[in-house]
Amino acid sequence: VGTGNSETVKAYLDTLASTEQSLALDRLSDEERHAVLTTLVPEDAADLVALLPDVQAIELIEDLTPGEAAAIIDELPSNLKADLIGELEDDDAAAILNVMEPQAAADCLRLSEYEDDEAGGLMVTEMLKYPVTWTGAQVIADLGDNADLYRDYDVQYAYLVDDQERLIGVLRMRDLLLSKRGTPIIENMIANPLSVEDKSKIGELIDLFDRHHFFGVPVVTSTDGKLIGVVHRAAVEEARAEQHDSDFLKTQGIVGGEEIRSMPLIVRARRRLAWLSVNIVLNMLAASVIAVYQDTLSSVIALAVFLPIISDMSGCSGNQAVAVSLRELSMGLVRESEWMRVWLKEVSVGMINGLALGVLIAGVSFVWKGNVYLGLVVGLALCLNTMIAVSIGGLVPLVLKRFKVDPAIAAGPILTTVTDMCGFFLVLSIASSMLDKLQ
Amino acid sequence: VGTGNSETVKAYLDTLASTEQSLALDRLSDEERHAVLTTLVPEDAADLVALLPDVQAIELIEDLTPGEAAAIIDELPSNLKADLIGELEDDDAAAILNVMEPQAAADCLRLSEYEDDEAGGLMVTEMLKYPVTWTGAQVIADLGDNADLYRDYDVQYAYLVDDQERLIGVLRMRDLLLSKRGTPIIENMIANPLSVEDKSKIGELIDLFDRHHFFGVPVVTSTDGKLIGVVHRAAVEEARAEQHDSDFLKTQGIVGGEEIRSMPLIVRARRRLAWLSVNIVLNMLAASVIAVYQDTLSSVIALAVFLPIISDMSGCSGNQAVAVSLRELSMGLVRESEWMRVWLKEVSVGMINGLALGVLIAGVSFVWKGNVYLGLVVGLALCLNTMIAVSIGGLVPLVLKRFKVDPAIAAGPILTTVTDMCGFFLVLSIASSMLDKLQ
Structure with missing residues (x-):
């Protein structure tokens, strides 16, 4: 890399699959990565940046000079462009925007203000847009003149606007094809097309694409109804996959929902520790x-063997319920208000599984110590605590969502703290009540 | 519902968002769901079935008579059709295929043999396909004649085949538009287009769509190179989201990666118990x-308070490492052979966090009992065990993947068993070695 020129680096990267490209880049030192990006022509560098996870792309861009960064960002599709600018440090973003063309910089800044889960953040601005007053011949001429520009566009639909840039209709390429060339396009368009507002949330978009076979939907501003972009079905599905991904990491205690091992050690340790330190306090x-x-414990020391088992098993049962609730919430199969239904569904599973696990552990403890009462204490405690765990596990995500706390990150710690307390209390208080029979 | 007719049911459903439709259906009894589906005309019923999670759709279809089921399945897009037939019980599937048109049944059966994560399972067969010998005028005439049929098709590209149905080229609608109508389409087509084989895995498709701006890619058979369908980018992204979803449930102990609370109680309890019963044995x-x-424990009973804390905290630290490894594996950012890199990255985080947690718990235990050595025992044990936990958590998914065991379901139980054993051993053996100082 160090000595190579643009062509050889490009040729080498072309031999790799895209996952291998990100892998290869992930393994280079900061200096080497910098060298790769500046050696490639901006267009190829942009293709590479587009493949990378966001955190990695941002680190890379921050290492470049504003001029180099601007050249690469300029070649990215509009949604990625805005994502990157939005996530850069303010100073870095300002420096890069400064060296971009004023118009491009203004567009970029405007787009970067949308959230990742809004139509405005998911849309691309690359689309076919024509004045509704044009004829078919004019559209066809434009398509021919700008064939290169439109290379990566979705050209199945063209969007027709009035002189205020407001969306009036959609022209299907197929209908254009079937009509006479001189016909005004207004005669072939689909009037009053569906559109979404720029601030529409991803849930609304998922819903819309579930109900219609569209490949994309036009986006208009909520303020003045101007057409500003198109959200593609694939972008919505991709955002959904990323959301699941980040939720998964959060449930396992990765604060912020993002960690890649090439991130700086101190950032990784700090984020993980943030969650661990809350947990250790709850654990204590x-x-x-x-x-x-x-x-009680010193008189029946065998109980100390069962305490971690009861704590762990209740955590397992409860986490199963948490997972199902999180998923049903994200799929829209349960509402925050339906706690009674969730509780009934969970507690019935908890009763069956609690009974099974309770009998098993009671049997084992009887075989070990030959004391029926010891079996009774731990079996009963595990059975009851399993029911408590699934109830809490099922309900906590609903309650957290209602109070606008992210259930992915908070449900686990709350669950284990409460079930541990209940589990320890059940074992030790039942044992205390029949202490004479246990010794 | 019971008394309603097709129109009123349809009108009511139309007032609901798609998530509300699945929610509403989820809450009905089996009889009521059956009534809704049979009341709607097959086309509307199919739209409803398409919205549902797979498990739910299958239950519904199994409750219908083969005739009713066939009528609804017939209206589904080809990929959903094949999915459902593939997942039905063999008897039910055969009964439904029997009442379908022979040609449609044969197509369905052929498609249902592909896996969900193969190009053949992700593709749709609805596409524009023309003999390469046609002229532009013939294509345009066909588009006009079959406008209704092609309503939901992606018509951005038409695929051109020879008389053996082999893929020869791709015709962009735009190029057709720009050419004279009498021109043979062979002159405007893109020759040697990219395609994938029907058995290509989803990883390959993700890679391909990462590298190209395509909205879809044609699928050919590996045996004779015949064109059989198109995989859309959105279908690949959707499959990826579902994969993440199912992996998430598996990590939390939902065997099979699927549970919805409207599933029968006994199925839910059994699947959860399958995982819990393995866990309780490992726990014991x-x-x-x-x-x-x-x-040792009876002489220093305070240690019993710390055992569950050490077990729980090591589990937390280890699970963070498991989550990052699972995700890096699925993103292709780490290879199974890179265990040395993963271990170094993990153990350095583990050292920092283990030290922080160890000092904290040592401090608390000193404040509680006023014994420096007790603090030393639990602090040292937690610190060491955190390093062990992140090492195991980081590496186990790589090892499991190498041995073709699903890391999502198996990594957690292995991790907690090993870290619990190590944790208990560390606390109690260090304590035994300085027993006189602890009493």
């Missing part, structure tokens, strides 16, 4: 229940 | 370490 709180029952 | 194995050190 739960374990304080054990401290209260120290005397 | 881990807890047996505590049993070995019972004497």
